[in-house]
Amino acid sequence: MDDVRSFTQFWRIPGGPGYDACLSRIESALRPWASTVINGRPLLKLQVLEDPSQRKIWVPEDAVLSMESPEIQILHTYAATPVMLCENSFPIDIKAPLIYVPGGNNDEHYSQFEVHGRIVLCDAAASQSYRLALSHGALGVISCYVPTYNRPAEHPDIIAESGIPYDSQRKPFAINISPRTARELKQRTRDSEVIVGVRVKTSFTDGPVKTLQAEIPGISAPDERVVIAAHLDHYKPGANDNASGAATLLEILRSLATSIQKGEIPLPSRTLTFLWVDEYRGTSAWMKRNSENLDKVLAAFVLDMVGGDPAKTGGQFRVERMPDPGTVWLRAPDRHSGWGSGSWDKSKLFGSFLNDYYLAIVESRAKSTGWMTAENVWEGGSDHDPFLWKGIPAVLSWHFPDYAYHTSMDGIDNISPQEMANAGTSIASAAYQLALGSENVARMALQSIDTAWAKRLETIMLLTTMELAEVQSADARSRDAVKKHETEILEAWALWYDQALESVLRIPAGNPPESLVKDVRLRRAQNQTELTGLKAAFGL
CATH class of the missing domain: 3.40.630.10 (Zn peptidases)
Known part of the structure; x- marks a missing residue:
């Protein structure tokens, strides 16, 4: 630890x-x-x-996101939550009005908002929204995006990590915030003008x-x-x-x-x-x-x-x-x-x-x-x-x-x-x-393949039986399509396991023992026999 x-x-x-x-x-x-x-x-x-x-090396040092009006409040700091700062953000020290643009990752989202000279708060990830926001004259982006698998409803203070591409011309910055902070800022923007402060200290090196x-x-x-x-x-x-x-x-x-x-x-x-x-x-x-x-x-x-x-x-x-x-x-x-x-x-x-x-x-x-x-x-x-x-x-x-x-x-x-x-x-x-690289290890691998192939065959037989039963009363064309599909899957698994068996011979360091070679060849032949019998049984 x-x-x-x-x-x-x-x-x-x-x-x-x-x-x-x-x-x-x-x-x-x-x-x-x-x-x-x-x-x-x-x-x-x-x-x-x-x-x-192959790219500039980003070196983060510090960042602070604050609300400056209608009241002064520190919202997030790099010291407490480093991922609040998007990778490849350029240094900046700015205070500007905040505007909420729902979504933010589609040009149509900006049609009803004047974002020029403002910092955009959006729902989309910063990587998906910063170019659009800047193209409409925004100064930067604050993203509240958190993927659903992060369970933001259960963890309102969680902040998702993200980054933006290195952009030496625009010199952009982007900030990530938590669901709790996002709710507060969205409500504030509905009630009055909100001024936020963004201070970012970063550098780039080679x-x-x-x-x-x-x-x-x-x-x-x-x-x-x-x-x-x-x-x-x-x-x-x-x-x-x-x-x-x-x-x-x-x-x-x-x-x-x-x-x-x-x-x-x-x-x-x-x-x-x-x-x-x-x-x-x-x-x-x-x-x-x-x-x-x-x-x-x-x-x-x-x-x-x-x-x-x-x-x-x-x-x-x-x-x-x-x-x-x-x-x-x-x-x-x-x-x-x-x-x-x-x-x-x-x-x-x-x-x-x-x-x-x-x-x-x-x-x-x-x-x-x-x-x-x-x-x-x-x-x-x-x-x-x-x-x-x-x-x-x-x-x-x-x-x-x-x-x-x-x-x-x-x-x-x-x-x-x-x-x-x-x-x-x-x-x-x-x-x-x-x-x-011993023979014993190779035989252990061989046994694991035997066991897995037997289980896989059972699964294939069950699924093929079910698929064929579903089209039993269908027209010939539908039945033939299902048979073709099932044949393709069965043959793909048979080929994959045939190659898996052959690969066991690579495990011994040096030439594989002849007894191992014979056993692998025998397993491969048995599997081919099983494949032929299974295809015949299903009429494939």
Whole structure:
């Protein structure tokens, strides 16, 4: 928890002083293992990678929103609630009339209001409204937008984090406010003229964006990797998102390094790579650096919001599966998390052992501890995506729904050490065993695939039976359309699991044992036989 608490003291803008301070803390914590030598080799290799920033680096310092008339009142301060200040706001010190524009993200919303020389209060997010408001002559924007999943009715003082694009010409500012403050200001503007004061102290700078790479080198297949990554950047406090992920990743490495140092566990065959990154951009930059060796990355585990206390936030630990046919054809029992849904081209699906292998480890931990877990189909939105786009199996560990997500209430009080421990233990076990690369691990993965495929077949049979029954009395064209649809889904899952079985042969470091090869081939043949029989039974 000390690491989470430390990270939340900073607004972690990539390339900015807060982000760099947190990265330095992690690097310093790992230095003892970097100087440890085992069998004539360093236990840990540390490297700070630097990439040029593709944009100006925003450095927030202070901000105050006040009401100056009809009475003087401090409404929000950066010191108390940092996310009241929109990212990329320029410095300003101004007093001006406030005007409420309902909505604010559509040009028609401004047709009945004279906003020139005024500050616009609107319901839309600042990113969606500031350009329109400024184009009509407004001085800036105050947004009261809070997504429904943040449950603003239950939390009237919550403020949603947001940002606006860097704009060196307009030099805009935007402020976020709570529902309670919004209600007061809206009422005030109905009764009389309201003057607000906005004081913003920020700056912009240039510099490199850093990624910390820490590696436990493999002893027999050092060029092959298992990657574990967490993004370090985010708003302040950002306790669950993603101080919890960055801190859990650090603890995973500490635990593994300590156990190896004490001789409790052997050095891995493959290299274990740990990455603290700028979300998306840092991961993509790392992959670009290693573009010639990406085919040697066996799997990636991404930690993003793994510490939320379910009793406080309403969130639950989740495994977001890598894209499988459930992503393309969403049917029970598959489901989304409530966060959103991405789009994945069905032609780019590729099967892997990773989903069922990792889910089996999480399920085992859950059964032994009472840990409440869930899973969802791929939705995207974190650092697993860049790996997946390159054809590398990757899964996301996270929490959702979480009312504090991307808000002022994402604080240290909502973090559960036990949730972090459960997530960290599961991820460490899954990644380390893959790095060991033994036949036993491969057979464990094979068993998890067998179990999952059997369950999936039961589900497909049930759903296909229901779909065909619904069109039994329909015309031939309708029946044929349903049969075609069901055939496509069945064949997609069969292909995905066929590829998943084949991928098990990548788990052993070096050439897979012949006995394992035979068993995988046998499973694949059995699955094809089952597929043929099932299609015949349904007349597909």
